Every structure is written in structure tokens, then in C-alpha cells.
Amino acid sequence: MTKPESSRKSRRPVRTGVLPVEDAPADVLVLKPSAKRFYGHGVPGVHPEELGGRLIVIEGADGSGRSTQIARLVDWLEATGHATSQVGLKRSNLIRDELDEAKHKNTLSHTTISLFYATDFADQLDNVILPGLRAGYIVLADRYIYTLMARDIVRGIDRPWLRNLYGMALVPDAVFHLQVSPENLIERNFAKDFMLDYWESGMDLGLSRDMFESFIEYQKRIVATLGELQREYGFQTIDGDRPVDDVQAELRAGVEKVLKGG
């Protein structure tokens, strides 16, 4: 989004944590340290007060528009002088491939799959999220522990066990949940891949032999569980059924608030 000349000139950068003050373009948003904390036990040896960047999470079902929105947020943030990095599910160098392989074999118990994903998360926390925040980056997470917890909860995994497991996670500066109707999700997934994903349709739960029916039932359960987690963890819902630009405008307003908020 290009700002009018007048507003470009009116904001004077003081300290960005990314660029030296004198090199910063006039419309860079100023980053002050924000209070950080872990949900529980955290990561040994990491002091949250050293983490000067921002952690912004976009949650939402498959096809809810996360990739689309994150790509635009990155363009916008980088154009205003912020360094960004990204994390997401199944993106760790450590076990990304093994996790895929294990899922294809479909022989792991729910608990083992859960721990596999937790390992994938822990690796990215250690190697991308924490170093990025320490260096003053805006770290954008394409889903976080909430989707992982919701998937596990609908498969009967104990909540206190999950809460303890993800006590290692850092509390994000903001979590935006893109909520999209199951009908729109199906339409968008087809537009993207011409198919539904076995796991994103909850086919392992035996809800229905029909993948469409299973997808809708499974996504309803996930949305309901995310709703409960939302009340517990306090994240913001964004109506993702609207056009891309409208969703982006709301996200940018939310991110801007976080960047200015200190």
C-alpha cells in the first residue's frame, strides 16, 4: 500500500532494530522492544527480553488464504524496511521429509504424529523464530501451535498434555485467524490443487467414506476447537470469506498496530 507523500514525511524514524536510523526510509515503522514470554517452560537459556522483533501468526484452514495474505504482508513489510522471515508447519530442515514419509505410510499413532509435528515446530522455534526475533526481524508464522493442538484435540489427545508440550512456544505478538466457510474452502482448494488433502479432510478419523463429507465434518470440528482455543489463548478472528484486498487491509491494520505498539 503506497502512502500519500504527506504521511511519508510526517513520520520520523528513531530506531528500527533493522536498519541504522540514518539509512531508514521515511516510512519505516519504528520497532520498540515488546514484552515477550513463553507459554510455559520455554526454551532453556533463552531470555524473552532479548527478542526484539515481532512474531505474527496467521492461522486458518487449508485454503483459507494464508499463503496469499502472508506473501502480501511480506512485500509490504519489506518495502517499509523490515527484515522478515517465515515459518510454517512441516518446514523444518530436521524432519520435514521424514514427517511426509511417515504420513504417507499412515502407520503412526496419533501421539507419535503429534510428537513428530511438535519436533518440527521445536526445530523451527530454535533455528528460525528465536534467532530472527533476536535480530529484530518480523517473523511470520503460517500456522502455529493452535492448529497443531486443534488437530490433536479432535483426535482425542489430552489437553493438559498438549498445553505442557507447547509450553516451549513463545507467545506471539499477534495471532490472526482467517475464518472461511467450509464451502469456500472446498472451492479454493479445488482452484489450487484440483483435490482435497487426505489429512486436511480428516480421512484418518473415519468420519465418512466420502472425502467431501469428511472434509466438511472435519473442518467443522477443527473450527469449533480453534474457537475454544481462541477463547483460551485470545486471538483475533478475521472474516476470510471476503476478497483478498479486504482481508489484507484488515491484516495490515492489525500488524501496524503490533509494530507501533511496543
Ligand SMILES: Nc1ncnc2c1ncn2[C@@H]1O[C@H](COP(=O)(O)OP(=O)(O)O)[C@@H](O)[C@H]1O
Ligand atoms: N480472499 C480470497 N477470495 C478468493 N480466493 C482466495 C482468497 N484468498 C485466497 N484465495 C485463493 O484460494 C486458494 C488458496 O489460497 P492459499 O493462499 O494458497 O491458501 P492457504 O495457504 O491458506 O492454503 C488460492 O487459489 C488463492 O488464490
Ligand SMILES: [Mg+2]
Ligand atoms: Mg498455503
